[in-house]
Structure formats: C-alpha cells, structure tokens
Amino acid sequence: MSTANQAGAVIQQRWPRTGNRSKRVLPGFGLSLGISLLFISLILMLPLTGLVMEVSAMSFDQFWFVITDPRVVASYKVTALAALSASLFNGVFGLLLAWVLVRYEFPGKRLIDAVVDLPFALPTAVAGIVLATLFAENGWYGQWLSNLGIEVAFTPVGIVVAMAFTSLPFVVRTVQPVLEELAPEDEEAAVSLGASDALVFRRVIFPALWPALLTGVALSFTRSLGEFGAVIFIAGNMPYVSEVTSLMIFVRLQEYDYAAASAIASVVLLVSLVMLFAITLWQARYLKRVEGR
C-alpha cells in the first residue's frame, strides 16, 4: 500500500543503502576499530617489526651462531625448565587459591582476593629483592631451609620461586570466573547419582575447568619465559647454571650487540607466540566440539 511505500522511502532516506552499515545498531564501529588498530600497531606491532628488522640484518649463519652459543643454549634450558616448574606449581596452587576464593566464605576473603593481584602491581625488581632477602642464607625463610639443606637463593630453585611469584595471578584470574559460573546443580546431579567427592571433582568439575586452567598455565609459562626483574636478583646468574635467557639478552645489550640481543629475543618471542596460538587453537576446537557450535 501507499503508506508502506512511504515508510520504505523514509527508511531509505535515513539509512542510505551503502554497504551494510545500516544494519549496525551501535554507532562508532569504524572509529573504535581504527583507534584500536592504531594503538596495537604503535605499541605492539612496531616494536616487534623493529626486532624482526634488526634480526633480518644478520645472515642466517650469524643468527644461528648467536642463538646456539653454548651459554645461551644453557640459559634456554634453565629458563624453560624453571618456567615449566613455576607454571605447573601455579597450576596446582592457583587452582587451589581460586577454589578457596570462590567456594568458601571466610573473614579476610576480600583481602586475599586483592592480594592475589599484588605480583601484577608490584615492580618485579622489588619482588626480586624481597625474595632474595627472604631466601638468602640468613633470611627469614632461607635460614630454616638451609637447616634442611635446601638452598633457594642464587640457585635455579630461586628462579622458579621468582617466576612462580610473578605469574601466579594469571592462573587464579583465568580459573576464578569459570569456577564461579559452574552450576551447583551439576555437582548435585553427580552426587545424587552416587559419585564420590573425588569422582565429582575428576569427572565433573575438572573437565569444565581445565580449558581455563590450561590457558592460565600457558600464560603463566610465557610470562615466566621473559621474566627479568624478579629473577636476576635471586638467580645468582652463574653462567651455564642459573642464567636466564632474558639476562642473556641484557648481557648482549650491555655489549652493544643489538643484533645478537634481538636474535635471542626473537627466539623467546617465537616460542611464546607458538605456544599461545597452539593453546588458543586447541581450546577453540575443544569448545566447538562441546558447545556444538
């Protein structure tokens, strides 16, 4: 009818049919995406490009020589092992902490919840100095541990402690929201079917949790790979024993060998990226299967 045509005309006037812009409800998509991309470029992509350019100035032989230097390779081992231990430790302890924070009510709960973020807020160098003081042979913890014959400060164990400290929030903060959203009915259903508490955890709670837990552990691991400030104060930094890769980068910078520093940095970067991508891909596939999307 004529009224319908009029209405159509009005709509056409207000929303010119160029592209599918008219279908968006929220305005400002172009602007917000533009700003976001600009920021990502300036803050993330440009420095990375600089890194790649620095590396690409080297020949492959030079590059290979730098990154396979025995001392550097030893640092890879130390770093990877320490980061793995730290992130696994955080996987267990962070899960426990998240569980306690979500499941139980107790005085001081909010305080602990806030303290979890402390490693993010604290300058890592401060954390390193504090840890080194505590675990030194005459420190509060160190004197007890040395009585037991355990040395932490200035050994690879110290590196693990520092890495675990700085990356704990990753696990807690990724697991916590998932735990909060777990429907209590799922557990009640499992228990009403006769499952023991251990079985409920193993077959109902943990499977719902572990994509988040894995992400948390992976984040914790990659963060630990690059940890510098907290580690160097407690590591002792003995070549081949307790030198981390980020320290090797620093050492090369001190020698004004920017290309070598970039080369080693690019290895760390590559490992981190590959890990994060792999986890994201795997998680998307897993969720797709379960969610039926």
Next chain:
Amino acid sequence: MTITVDGINKRFGQFQALNNVSLNIPEGKLTALLGPSDSGKTTLLRIIAGLESADSGQVAFSGKDVTKLHVRDRNIGFVFQHYALFRHMTVAQNIAFGLESLPRKQRPPKSEIQKRVSELLEMIQLPHLAQRFPAQLSGGQKQRVALARSIATRPKILLLDEPFGALDAKVRKDLRRWLRNLHDEFHFTSIFVTHDQEEALELSDQVVVMSQGNVEQVNEPTELYARPDSRFVFDFLGQVNVLSGELKHGSLSQGNARVTLPGIQHQGNAQLYLRPHEVRLATVPAEHANLPLRIEAVSLIGSEVRVELRPEGWASEGSDNIWEVGISHAEFNDQRPARGDLRYAVPEVGHLFTGKDTQPETVSWAEADSFPRVRLIN
C-alpha cells in the same frame, strides 16, 4: 518405597522455608508438590533428596531413617529444572555416569553398562543422539536424557524439581504424558514439584498443596478439586468467583446481591466461593439468588465458552472484580450473549467459608433443578 517426612523445619536466615511439615508419600504413587513460589516445595524436595539438610525433623524411606544419610547413599533419582547435564560428556556418557560411579564391587562390567545405556536410549527414543553433546539437543531432549540418567541405576525413588518448567507448552504436554507412562511402567515412588495446578491435577495420583512453608492440603486430584479445604487451595486451583457479604437468617447479601443458603445457621461475615462451571447465567434472577452481572468479554477458544462478567451494584473479592462463567458452545449459539448484556448468575453448587480457618461448607441448590430451569431467553 514409602517416604515419610516428619516435623521438618527449615530456615534460611530470617525466612522460614518449611514450618513443621509432616507428610506421607505412598509407595508406587506419583505425588505432586504444588504451590506458588516460596511455598517451600522445592526445599522440601531437596531435603527428601538429601541435597539440603533440615534444621529439625526426620525423613524416612520405608520406615528407615535416612535423615543423616548422604544424598549419594540414598539411592534416589533426581531431575533438575534446568537438566544439569554434564556438558563435556556425550549423551551416552551422561547416562552411563551413575553406573560408572558405583563402587567397584557393585559396578557392572563395561559391556553391561553399554547395554543398559542403549536400553535407556531406546526408552527415551533418542538412540540416534548417543554421541551428541548436550549443547546440541533441544530442551525436551535434554530433559529426557536427564531422566534416563537419573534412573540408570534403577532407584526406587524419583524426585523431579519442576521438570517441565523450562519447556514450551507443546513439549511440556508430550513429556508429561511420557513421564506418566514411564512411572506406570517402572513403579517408582515419585515426587515432582510444580507451580502449575493443571500439571499437578493431570499427572499425579496425589497432590500436596503447599503455601508459605506449610502443607495446606493433601488429597487425590479429583477429591482435592471437589473439596478444597481452605481459601488458599480454592484460589490456587484455578479461577473462582467470590461473593463476600453479611450472612443473616440463611441469606448472604452485599449491595444488591443476595443468595439464599438453605440449612445454614451461621450469622455474620461469610464468603461464598463458586467455580466457573458451578454457575449458570440467566436473564432473570433465580428464586434463591440475585447476582446481577454485566458481560465484559466472551472468549470462544477452548472446549467451553468463557464469559467474563463485572458485578452490577455489588463487588466481588479478588480477581480484579471479575466473575468468570463457563457455558457450552451449544448454549452460546442459542443465546448469543454479548458484551454489555446484563445477566444473573444462578449458583448450582457453592462453598461457604465462615470463620477464619474453618473448612468450607458445600451448599447445593439441587432443588433449583426441580423448578423449571431458568434459561437464557433473548
């Protein structure tokens, strides 16, 4: 298994969820816990299941005290309103969960579990969906899987918390029928919670009406409908027309409305409750009743024509001052009542409430039938 609930009290902070509730659930029957929200029906079900503990009181299965028994040892099947399927497990894995959770000694071998699962899948008519994940199922399918999961270990007691509450009307109706058949086939002692009086009356062998943490009435559906004990039960079981007034010399009056109540001695305030089908409409007042009403709306949908009327010169209690009367389609075609017409309600059976907590007295004007029936004449 019979279920006995004795003197259960439950408090959530300041809120008294259950107030000294005692109840007998007969073996092999399907019992409905019916009530509005916050009436304590779900809390009672969860206490029977062992998912919640009572502040005081006792729960017994076949005379055996289970109050202190953990839910996992009570051997009950429990069905949740929102299915509570394990979303990372397939349909088959969900159904097998109960069997696989049995202690090692009682656990059947893998092949037997598989057999039982396919039996159950057959029973819920979803064998083709065995390898799907819950997210890929519709609501009705999910609830059927949840049911199959809950009865996999052959419990004697099946407890269902608003099992059809999250489903749409059509699916709900199918599932209702299906649950009834399932119950008749397996002879569980079942309890289901609902706020839908139609569902309760249609599906159950026994209805427990609850309100504010108390059991209001327990009876078979037909008896319950015929003889509600209290105003609450009356109000809750569907539409009801109320004349509230002054009772004097066997006559209840308010404004220009008047009903003679043969054989009633009580004096003072009283309310007469009339169901839509217990009232006829006439164009002239009957000898025993003068209830003038004006037609507000006529609805032809359904097996009966529903006529909504507004009191003329008096007021009704509740239901927005509206009376509802059901007449047959034949009657409707005869008389064609229309919006704005004046009619007189002629009660045939009524229920008179006098005191505060007394049971109603049923009044019948059967002799009205011996008079020439007053018909609608246009």
